[in-house]
Amino acid sequence: QVQLVESGGGLVQAGGSLKLSCAGSGRTFGIYAMGWFRHAPGKEREFVATIDWSGGNTLYTNSVQGRFTISRDNAKNTLYLQMNSLKPEDTAVYYCAAHKMAFKRPTPVAAEYDYWGQGTQVTVSS
Numbered sequence: 592q593v594q595l596v597e598s599g600g601g602l603v604q605a606g607g608s609l610k611l612s613c614a615g616s617g618r619t620f621g622i623y624a625m626g627w628f629r630h631a632p633g634k635e636r637e638f639v640a641t642i643d644w645s646g647g648n649t650l651y652t653n654s655v656q657g658r659f660t661i662s663r664d665n666a667k668n669t670l671y672l673q674m675n676s677l678k679p680e681d682t683a684v685y686y687c688a689a690h691k692m693a694f695k696r697p698t699p700v701a702a703e704y705d706y707w708g709q710g711t712q713v714t715v716s717s
Contacts, residue, residue, distance in 0.1 A: 598611070601713070607677050608677065613670040625670045626704055631683035650697050686709075689704060
């Protein structure tokens with residue numbers, strides 16, 4: 592059974608930083624693209640960032656480009672999201688997700704991911 596467990600969320604003032612982690616277990620972590628998505632109250636789930644299995648290719652949604660950095664440590668089975676210059680509109684529950692097929696290019700399409708974590712709350716105060 593694949594498990595993804597996020598951590599690192601919390602309350603931070605606008606302009607601050609947080610680093611999210613996602614620990615994976617249950618299958619070979621290092622051969623699957625991974626992604627971060629977020630869900631804010633009253634809004635639809637939104638793609639944030641994705642990274643391929645090797646860490647060599649990444650994609651970001653426009654609103655976080657230049658502020659957020661996705662990375663991974665396959666030796667530790669862990670995915671990260673470094674979030675800098677946080678804004679109140681970044682407030683959401685953040686989820687990590689694992690792509691359904693090995694060695695695929697990173698994609699912003701949520702339907703391409705078949706395992707999801709339970710989420711971690713990020714709240715940015717103004």
